[in-house]
Amino acid sequence: MTESHHSAANGTGAVEYIQHHLTNLSIGEGFWTIHLDVLFFSILLAAIIIGMAKKVGSNLDPDNPKGLQNFLEIILEFVERQVKEAFAGYNPLIGPLALTLFMWIFLMNALDLLPVDLLPLIAKWLGIPYLKVVPTTNLDTTLGFAGSVFALIIFYNIKIKGPVGFIKMYLFHPFPAHNLFVKILLMPINFLMTLIEEVAKPVSMGLRLFGNMFAGELIFILIALLPWWIQWLPGGAWAIFHILIITLQAFIFMLLTIVYLSIAHQVDEEH
Structure with missing residues (x-):
């Protein structure tokens, strides 16, 4: 019996089940709230990435790459190609940053493919009341x-x-002018428009990633409310489709990072 059916049998209902799975293990209140589960899984996945990189680096075989080295080289070449195509100029930080973001966000997203009740049930056995597994389903992340x-x-x-x-x-952006009086007149408008444009970049990036991952997690939770003999078909189909979503969202976030940093490296000669 899954936790969802056990919950329903106790009369707690679907709403309580959903709320339980969407509640973080947290300490503190308000602005100072710290989500312990988000920190745990984020640090764990970062440690996994560092461990894989260290293992490959310690046993690097450039002439005969295989196994994990071959897999990481494929990802590295893919990210490198995106940087070359989207980033104008040169900055040694962009490649490692793009690679780190892609792999870290992808692994966070991939936790969504685990059975909904698996880790929360293990946490319950250990006396942990709440456990929200996927860090990217949190807006603060x-x-x-x-x-x-x-x-x-x-x-x-x-x-x-x-x-x-x-x-x-x-x-002087986005409405340039050659007349000094018009320039001064347009300054407040330009400042407001550019400020909105710049702030919209991180806000849209964060909201897009959060919205897609939260919606995906919610669908998995709703599927888990179905009888176990029905769950397999929609759950399996959604999991297969969700592989595309988690990969695409990590790619989009990485690509936008490259593009926005490329724009920041450009000098407008008119200014």
Whole structure:
């Protein structure tokens, strides 16, 4: 008997079951709330990535790659190709950053493919009341990723364009003018429009990743409410389709990061 049927048998109902699976193991209140399950799985997956990289690096065979090395080289070549196509110029940080984001977000998303009740049930046996497994179904996680990228965008905008060029970007874009009076008149509008445009970048990145992963997780939970002999068909079909979603969302986040950082490296000669 799955936890969903056990829950229904006790009369707690589908709503309580859904709420339980969407509740984090947290400490603190309000702004200072810390989701312990998010931290645990994020750090665990980061450790797995570091462990794989260390293992491959320690046993590197450039002439005869096989196994894990071959798999990681395929991912590396794929990411490298995206960087070459989408990033104008050169920055040694972009490739490792894109690779890290793609692999980390993909592994976080892939936790969604585990049976809905498996890890929460194990946690319950260990005396842990709540466990939300997929970090990217939390808005603070996805906005944290996006906020980090946004910080890099601001940093490189200032570094490449200079402080004056960075300020000009806000004052003379997107409506440039040659007349001094018109320039001054348009400054407040340009500042507001550019600010909205820049802030929309991380917000849209974070919300897109969160929305897709949260919706996918919710569908898995709803499928788990069905009788066990019905779950297999829709659950299996959705899992297969969801493999595409989790990969695509990691790819989109990585690609947008590359594109936005490429734009930050460009100098507008008109300014």
